[in-house]
Amino acid sequence: MDQAVKLIGEKQIVPVIKLDEAAAAVPLACALTDGGLPVAEITFRTKAAAESIRRIREAYPDLICGAGTVVTLAQAREAKEAGARFLVCPGFSQEIVAYAQEQGLPVFPGCCTPTDLVKAVACGLQIVKFFPAKQYGGLDTIRALSAPFPGLSFMPTGGIHAENLREYLLNDRIYACGGSWMAPDSLIREGRFAEIEERTREAVRLAGQVQAERKARRKEAVS
Numbered sequence: 001m002d003q004a005v006k007l008i009g010e011k012q013i014v015p016v017i018k019l020d021e022a023a024a025a026v027p028l029a030c031a032l033t034d035g036g037l038p039v040a041e042i043t044f045r046t047k048a049a050a051e052s053i054r055r056i057r058e059a060y061p062d063l064i065c066g067a068g069t070v071v072t073l074a075q076a077r078e079a080k081e082a083g084a085r086f087l088v089c090p091g092f093s094q095e096i097v098a099y100a101q102e103q104g105l106p107v108f109p110g111c112c113t114p115t116d117l118v119k120a121v122a123c124g125l126q127i128v129k130f131f132p133a134k135q136y137g138g139l140d141t142i143r144a145l146s147a148p149f150p151g152l153s154f155m156p157t158g159g160i161h162a163e164n165l166r167e168y169l170l171n172d173r174i175y176a177c178g179g180s181w182m183a184p185d186s187l188i189r190e191g192r193f194a195e196i197e198e199r200t201r202e203a204v205r206l207a208g209q210v211q212a213e214r215k216a217r218r219k220e221a222v223s
Contacts (some may be wrong), residue, residue: 004064005106008039008155012169012207014088014178015200016041016157017188024188025052029060031183034136035200041068041088041178044075050082057083066106068178074100078103088157088178090117090131108155112136117149124157127153127175131146134159139171146173155157169210177179184198 008014015032017040019025025042042052044067058066066086067079076087076096083197086106089096093109101123111117111128120128130142131142133156137144138204142154156168157178170176182199 002086003107004066006084008176010147011037011039011204012174012176012211013037013165013182013203014039014041014066014155014157015067015182016043016180017176017183018180018185019044019048019052019188020046020185022048022051022055024191025055026059026195028183028188028196029063029065029193031197032200033060033063033090035182035197036204037182037200038063040064041066041086042084043067043069044071045069046081049127050078052081053082053084070096072096076100088129088155090129092119092124093118093154096123108168112141114145114148117145118153121149126151127155129178130154130156132158135208139168142171142173162199165203165206166210169207170214172214 019042050183053065057062060184064085066088067084068088070076070079070087071087073095076099079087080103087100089109091110097107097109108127108129110131111120112130112216153173155176155178160177160179161181165177168174182203183196187196
């Protein structure tokens, strides 16, 4: 298994980050790492995305830094050149998926319908993004989609926060959850990286508790 995919599965949380200025990239990476979560999805919603990924890779090579909101092949190539370790798309793009697979890059396309999921299966994907999770019915929809696609896991993003993270992670078909609550735009702009670190640490703690709870449930079911 790819190292990036493995770490995301172990941590079960992916901070979704929008950086308006690349100067904030390294302090942000420091906050995430010190908070116990060496993973970041830098969204291509701003012009600073590629440079931010490049700076994070140089300063924190052990942090798994990927590119999010990848909607064009050009962005996928730019992300790869900057050193992105994975790609995340808001929707399904055959062109981007094919490119990522050619380059050996993990890719998580957005899939919200059975048609999307059929395409993902045809491409050999095992993990897909579910976005926007809240607006598309959240866990209820994921449960419904899971039945005809037993080989797929989901990475919901959109409307995920500290208050509902536990509910999502308790579902066995959730590979990880993406969200911006750990490092919202306001905290990044104001340089409040200590608060981002604390939010990250709390999210990691919560995810660890859920993992322990799931393990205990499986043990009880076996016995």
